[in-house]
Amino acid sequence: MQAFYFVMLCVISFFALVFPNGFFCLADDTNRETGSLCDKADKNPVNEDTFQTNLKTLLDSLASNVVDSHGFYQTIVGKKPNRLYGTILCRGDISANNCFNCVLNSTRVSSNDCPKSRDVTIWFRWCFLRYSNESFFGDMQGTATAITNETDIDDPSLVSQGLSFMSGVAAAASEKSFMFHTEVLNFNQSEKRYGMTQCTRDISRKDCRRCLDAQLVNFETFIGNKRRWEVHGLNCFMWYDDYQFYSNVSTLLSASWRLSSCRSLVSGITVVVSAALLIVF
Ligand SMILES: *[C@@H]1O[C@H](CO)[C@@H](O)[C@H](O)[C@H]1NC(C)=O
Numbered sequence: 042m043q044a045f046y047f048v049m050l051c052v053i054s055f056f057a058l059v060f061p062n063g064f065f066c067l068a069d070d071t072n073r074e075t076g077s078l079c080d081k082a083d084k085n086p087v088n089e090d091t092f093q094t095n096l097k098t099l100l101d102s103l104a105s106n107v108v109d110s111h112g113f114y115q116t117i118v119g120k121k122p123n124r125l126y127g128t129i130l131c132r133g134d135i136s137a138n139n140c141f142n143c144v145l146n147s148t149r150v151s152s153n154d155c156p157k158s159r160d161v162t163i164w165f166r167w168c169f170l171r172y173s174n175e176s177f178f179g180d181m182q183g184t185a186t187a188i189t190n191e192t193d194i195d196d197p198s199l200v201s202q203g204l205s206f207m208s209g210v211a212a213a214a215s216e217k218s219f220m221f222h223t224e225v226l227n228f229n230q231s232e233k234r235y236g237m238t239q240c241t242r243d244i245s246r247k248d249c250r251r252c253l254d255a256q257l258v259n260f261e262t263f264i265g266n267k268r269r270w271e272v273h274g275l276n277c278f279m280w281y282d283d284y285q286f287y288s289n290v291s292t293l294l295s296a297s298w299r300l301s302s303c304r305s306l307v308s309g310i311t312v313v314v315s316a317a318l319l320i321v322f
C-alpha cells in the first residue's frame with residue numbers, strides 16, 4: 042500500500058514538473074490568422090473531383106515536408122489542366138512543432154473558407170500558405186496586407202529612425218541563407234524597437250530586397266508613424282514592435298529543428314514510473 046502511494050506521488054509530481062502551465066508541446070507567443078485571399082470559385086467548375094483529390098494530396102505533402110525542408114516547401118501536384126502549385130513558409134524563429142501545427146491549421150482554414158477556390162492565400166502569424174492552379178514559383182508579387190493599431194502612434198522623433206532601421210533589416214534578410222533576419226534598434230537605454238523580415242526562398246535575393254523595400258514605401262503612410270505593425274505579402278513579410286516578440290535565434294538554422302514528440306515524453310513517464318515500481322518492490 043505504501044508503495045502504491047509512493048508511485049502516485051511520483052506520477053503527480055512528474056506531471057506537475059513537466060506540465061507547469063498546461064500542455065508541454067504548446068509554447069511561444071500566440072498564433073492567429075491574420076488574413077486570407079481566395080479567388081471567386083467557378084459556379085460550374087470542371088473536374089471538381091480531380092481538383093479536390095489533387096488539393097488534398099498537395100496540402101498533405103506541404104504539411105509532411107515543411108519541417109524536413111526547414112520551414113519552406115513548394116510542390117506541384119497533378120497533370121495539366123488540373124495541376125496545382127503549393128507553397129508553405131513558417132516564420133523563421135518558431136519551433137518545428139509550432140510550424141507543423143500552424144501548417145495544419147492553415148490548411149484547415151483554407152478548406153473551410155475557400156473550399157472551391159483555385160487560388161488561395163492564408164496568412165497566419167507563424168506561417169503562410171498559398172496554392173494556385175497557375176504557376177507562381179519564383180515570381181515575386183507585390184500583393185500585401187498591413188496590420189497595425191490606428192491609435193498606437195509612436196513618438197515622432199523615433200519614426201524616421203524606425204523606418205530606416207527597417208530598411209536595413211530588409212537588406213540584411215536578403216543576404217541571409219534562409220532570407221530571415223531579426224535586429225534590435227536601441228534609441229537609448231530604455232527605448233528599443235525590434236524588427237524582423239523574411240522572404241519566401243523561391244525568389245532571388247534581389248527580389249527579396251525589392252519586395253521588402255516596396256512594402257515599406259507602399260505602406261509608409263499607414264505604418265510609418267506607428268509603434269507596432271506587421272506586413273504580410275505573397276513573397277515577403279515584415280514585423281516591427283516595441284518588445285521582443287521573436288525568439289533570440291533563428292531556429293530554422295539549427296540542426297535540431299525537428300518535431301519533438303509528446304509520445305516519447307509519455308513513454309518517458311512510463312519508464313520513470315516503472316523504474317519507481319522496480320525500486321519499491
Ligand atoms: C491550431 O489550432 C488549434 C485549434 O484551434 C489551436 O489549439 C492551436 O493552438 C493552433 N496551433 C497553431 C500553431 O496555430
Ligand SMILES: *[C@@H]1O[C@H](CO)[C@@H](O)[C@H](O)[C@H]1NC(C)=O
Pocket residue numbers: 083086122159174175
Ligand atoms: C485556373 O482556374 C481558373 C478558375 O477556375 C480558370 O479560369 C483558369 O483558366 C485556370 N488556369 C489554368 C492554368 O488552368
Ligand SMILES: *[C@@H]1O[C@H](CO)[C@@H](O)[C@H](O)[C@H]1NC(C)=O
Pocket residue numbers: 190191192193
Ligand atoms: C490599440 O491601442 C490602444 C492604445 O495602445 C489600445 O488601448 C487598444 O486596445 C488597441 N486596440 C486594439 C484593437 O488592439
Ligand SMILES: *[C@@H]1O[C@H](CO)[C@@H](O)[C@H](O)[C@H]1NC(C)=O
Pocket residue numbers: 196198199228229230231232
Ligand atoms: C529615450 O527616448 C525616448 C524618446 O525620444 C524618450 O522619451 C526617453 O525619455 C528617452 N529615455 C532616456 C533614458 O533617455
Ligand SMILES: *[C@@H]1O[C@H](CO)[C@@H](O)[C@H](O)[C@H]1NC(C)=O
Pocket residue numbers: 289
Ligand atoms: C534574448 O535576448 C534578450 C536581449 O536581447 C535577453 O534579454 C533575453 O534574456 C534573451 N532570451 C533568451 C531566452 O535567451
